[in-house]
Amino acid sequence: MKFSYVSHLQCPKCDKQYNAGEKHQLCECGSPLLVNYDLESLRDILKPEDLIKRKADLWRYKELLPVQREENIVTLGEGMTPLIPMERIGAEMGIPKLHMKDEGIIPTGTFKARGAAVGVSMAKELGIPELAMPTNGNAGASWALYAARGGIKSTIVMPVDAPKITRNECAIAGANLYLVDGLISDAGKIVAQTVQNQGLFDVSTLKEPYRIEGKKTMGFEIAEQMDWKVPDVILYPTGGGVGLIGIYKALKELQTLGWIPEGKLPRLVAVQSDGCAPIVKAWQEGKKESEFWEGSETLAFGINVPKALGDFLVLESLYETNGCAIAIDDATVLEEQKRIAELEGAFVCPEGAAVFAAARRLREQNWIKEEEVVVVLNTGAGIKYPDTVDFELPTLQPGELITKTEVLIEDQE
Amino acid sequence: MKFSYVSHLQCPKCDKQYNAGEKHQLCECGSPLLVNYDLESLRDILKPEDLIKRKADLWRYKELLPVQREENIVTLGEGMTPLIPMERIGAEMGIPKLHMKDEGIIPTGTFKARGAAVGVSMAKELGIPELAMPTNGNAGASWALYAARGGIKSTIVMPVDAPKITRNECAIAGANLYLVDGLISDAGKIVAQTVQNQGLFDVSTLKEPYRIEGKKTMGFEIAEQMDWKVPDVILYPTGGGVGLIGIYKALKELQTLGWIPEGKLPRLVAVQSDGCAPIVKAWQEGKKESEFWEGSETLAFGINVPKALGDFLVLESLYETNGCAIAIDDATVLEEQKRIAELEGAFVCPEGAAVFAAARRLREQNWIKEEEVVVVLNTGAGIKYPDTVDFELPTLQPGELITKTEVLIEDQE
Numbered sequence: 081m082k083f084s085y086v087s088h089l090q091c092p093k094c095d096k097q098y099n100a101g102e103k104h105q106l107c108e109c110g111s112p113l114l115v116n117y118d119l120e121s122l123r124d125i126l127k128p129e130d131l132i133k134r135k136a137d138l139w140r141y142k143e144l145l146p147v148q149r150e151e152n153i154v155t156l157g158e159g160m161t162p163l164i165p166m167e168r169i170g171a172e173m174g175i176p177k178l179h180m181k182d183e184g185i186i187p188t189g190t191f192k193a194r195g196a197a198v199g200v201s202m203a204k205e206l207g208i209p210e211l212a213m214p215t216n217g218n219a220g221a222s223w224a225l226y227a228a229r230g231g232i233k234s235t236i237v238m239p240v241d242a243p244k245i246t247r248n249e250c251a252i253a254g255a256n257l258y259l260v261d262g263l264i265s266d267a268g269k270i271v272a273q274t275v276q277n278q279g280l281f282d283v284s285t286l287k288e289p290y291r292i293e294g295k296k297t298m299g300f301e302i303a304e305q306m307d308w309k310v311p312d313v314i315l316y317p318t319g320g321g322v323g324l325i326g327i328y329k330a331l332k333e334l335q336t337l338g339w340i341p342e343g344k345l346p347r348l349v350a351v352q353s354d355g356c357a358p359i360v361k362a363w364q365e366g367k368k369e370s371e372f373w374e375g376s377e378t379l380a381f382g383i384n385v386p387k388a389l390g391d392f393l394v395l396e397s398l399y400e401t402n403g404c405a406i407a408i409d410d411a412t413v414l415e416e417q418k419r420i421a422e423l424e425g426a427f428v429c430p431e432g433a434a435v436f437a438a439a440r441r442l443r444e445q446n447w448i449k450e451e452e453v454v455v456v457l458n459t460g461a462g463i464k465y466p467d468t469v470d471f472e473l474p475t476l477q478p479g480e481l482i483t484k485t486e487v488l489i490e491d492q493e
Numbered sequence: 494m495k496f497s498y499v500s501h502l503q504c505p506k507c508d509k510q511y512n513a514g515e516k517h518q519l520c521e522c523g524s525p526l527l528v529n530y531d532l533e534s535l536r537d538i539l540k541p542e543d544l545i546k547r548k549a550d551l552w553r554y555k556e557l558l559p560v561q562r563e564e565n566i567v568t569l570g571e572g573m574t575p576l577i578p579m580e581r582i583g584a585e586m587g588i589p590k591l592h593m594k595d596e597g598i599i600p601t602g603t604f605k606a607r608g609a610a611v612g613v614s615m616a617k618e619l620g621i622p623e624l625a626m627p628t629n630g631n632a633g634a635s636w637a638l639y640a641a642r643g644g645i646k647s648t649i650v651m652p653v654d655a656p657k658i659t660r661n662e663c664a665i666a667g668a669n670l671y672l673v674d675g676l677i678s679d680a681g682k683i684v685a686q687t688v689q690n691q692g693l694f695d696v697s698t699l700k701e702p703y704r705i706e707g708k709k710t711m712g713f714e715i716a717e718q719m720d721w722k723v724p725d726v727i728l729y730p731t732g733g734g735v736g737l738i739g740i741y742k743a744l745k746e747l748q749t750l751g752w753i754p755e756g757k758l759p760r761l762v763a764v765q766s767d768g769c770a771p772i773v774k775a776w777q778e779g780k781k782e783s784e785f786w787e788g789s790e791t792l793a794f795g796i797n798v799p800k801a802l803g804d805f806l807v808l809e810s811l812y813e814t815n816g817c818a819i820a821i822d823d824a825t826v827l828e829e830q831k832r833i834a835e836l837e838g839a840f841v842c843p844e845g846a847a848v849f850a851a852a853r854r855l856r857e858q859n860w861i862k863e864e865e866v867v868v869v870l871n872t873g874a875g876i877k878y879p880d881t882v883d884f885e886l887p888t889l890q891p892g893e894l895i896t897k898t899e900v901l902i903e904d905q906e
Binding site (some may be wrong): 161186229238249270473475 | 545546550567568569570571574575581589593597599600601602618639640641642643644650653657659664665666669672673675683686687691803830831835837839840874875876877882884886887888890891892893894896
């Protein structure tokens with residue numbers, strides 16, 4: 081039995097094939113490449129129950145991941161994040177079977193760790209000495225830290241406005257870190273030039289084929305955690321869209337393996353900010369690709385992506401599953417974030433809060449039905465965004481007493 | 494088969510017994526209480542292989558936890574944190590079999606989640622409507638969030654200097670949060686008075702018996718993750734010492750069950766800061782209890798505890814396992830924190846970095862031998878302490894180029 085059942089890479093636009101085990105970036109035609117597996121062989125060899133004894137991390141799906149030699153795996157124990165019932169806020173929304181997949185409970189505190197773990201492992205397998213990427217913060221932090229663990233150098237460029245914590249993560253990992261007085265698109269241009277001048281490997285979103293493979297493990301885990309049944313709806317915060325593309329890919333692979341039922345897949349929902357909603361606009365207009373969103377702005381930094389390279393794959397996943405796309409405003413995001421903490425004890429990131437708000441709204445519109453099983457993805461820990469939360473707090477002097485005031489009691493209720 | 498095999502509570506100082514399933518705080522004699530289980534019955538009923546099919550969280554050890562009715566469990570999916578090899582920094586230290594148990598990969602980003610999960614679940618089982626505690630930050634954050642999930646109110650008092658992120662966590666959970674212009678001891682006095690005036694349940698460190706039970710699951714997990722062998726040495730950052738007391742208790746319970754070998758336990762090491770080292774001083778002097786450490790100060794906030802209520806239990810665990818206690822200075826902590834990130838891609842908290850530094854020093858002193866299997870506990874995510882990391886970073890203008898300078902190359906090597 082082989083370690084991985086990877087077969088080849090293929091372009092989803094022009095169908096051109098490439099060998100696995102070689103260094104590739106985009107297809108000649110400019111499209112991202114997708115990784116293919118020999119699922120027909122694997123179908124007879126691997127069964128879901130074979131996974132039971134394996135470690136609770138994403139490498140339990142090694143046959144469906146591209147790394148071919150175990151010694152190249154660069155891991156910090158990422159994956160098999162909790163899938164937990166959200167009964168109290170679910171009741172409030174009228175979705176009693178609401179669940180959260182909590183991607184804050186992973187190394188580096190964000191789902192980006194999955195893409196970095198598999199991407200950096202592949203970079204190691206391919207003998208790449210140094211990688212480069214632009215980032216809005218979290219992806220750069222994850223890739224810089226995993227690269228450090230893999231003994232690979234990294235060059236990271238991020239906007240000066242990106243969360244300070246992610247800057248610290250890159251810097252302490254020993255990355256060549258640069259800030260840019262601009263947007264991620266400006267960072268992208270600097271990285272593209274550096275890649276060309278210095279011969280670095282470009283690991284920008286979807287410019288290498290393996291980040292998707294890491295992200296798709298969220299789809300495997302949701303299915304396994306639900307005992308190989310799938311939910312009716314999965315909602316996902318969508319910037320670059322790699323997570324959604326990955327989950328869709330995972331579900332189709334599981335169908336081919338016969339591990340989940342043929343036919344109807346969960347309806348996938350792309351959640352964006354109304355300050356940056358290119359996918360929502362394209363979906364509303366029934367288009368296959370999105371247009372660049374001018375003047376984008378949202379406090380949910382991770383979904384501030386005006387034009388995603390994989391937009392056509394995101395939109396395909398929505399159309400194919402009878403899903404939808406929806407935008408939420410920042411004020412609603414902050415309100416929902418507070419409500420989730422008060423009722424469920426989970427301090428989610430703004431992107432995660434947007435997804436809860438989207439579930440609430442889609443239930444109001446009856447697009448989500450009361451009896452449906454719904455999974456919302458929280459893509460990161462709220463503690464990575466300290467500045468989105470601000471409270472006026474009473475300060476006591478030593479020896480002073482707490483008095484039970486009306487105001488405090490109201491605050492609690 | 495029962496859900497839990499809890500039998501009774503017992504005082505480790507005066508041996509007085511108390512019923513399980515009732516509300517207790519300290520023993521009449523002032524000592525913390527320990528939870529006992531019917532291990533003799535359980536020995537015949539439960540085997541390690543029975544755990545394999547259970548979920549990868551701390552509730553897999555439910556028979557050895559105090560909650561008696563499943564519906565009272567308040568969980569965010571905590572436990573079974575990664576135990577990962579640290580080969581590169583281990584090689585540098587001369588400890589090739591160095592492992593890190595990473596307690597940053599858990600809800601709220603700190604090992605405090607374990608105590609909070611079990612403590613709040615027990616509070617729910619006992620029908621407690623509101624709890625109160627003083628905190629240096631992380632414990633308060635975890636308890637406030639788990640209390641919110643359990644529908645229990647909380648009153649939290651923390652020093653104004655406690656990490657701002659933990660303040661946000663309490664506030665967003667809807668806790669009655671107060672800052673005090675003083676130390677945790679000042680916060681403790683305010684809480685004690687409030688508990689008395691308002692009849693709240695006091696969940697200060699060791700003043701309720703269940704936090705230890707949550708923490709001890711770290712010991713179970715280390716044993717299970719090492720296939721029921723135990724390491725030679727376990728190093729732990731020690732403030733209140735609950736984790737160390739818990740791990741020691743867990744290992745003894747596993748011996749009674751026959752799941753790990755009789756005889757020699759891992760040598761336990763209490764790691765403190767040289768700015769607050771009461772346990773180290775007591776251990777050096779061969780004493781059974783520590784003395785209050787005047788003027789304590791360290792950037793590793795979580796181990797700034799001048800006098801722990803359970804000091805005698807911590808010291809017993811060191812003496813009984815031929816362990817030791819060691820203090821590390823803040824500058825060494827920061828240096829080690831950087832080295833761990835550069836070599837292993839793990840951004841650990843300062844308390845965790847102190848423990849790595851302690852392993853390095855004990856190896857230099859040959860107290861740890863080269864061939865020994867060593868586990869260091871990282872008690873939290875580095876991202877919760879943004880202010881301990883500070884880097885000067887180059888800022889580019891859009892369109893500017895990265896030039897490969899000598900300085901940058903040096904920085905990387």
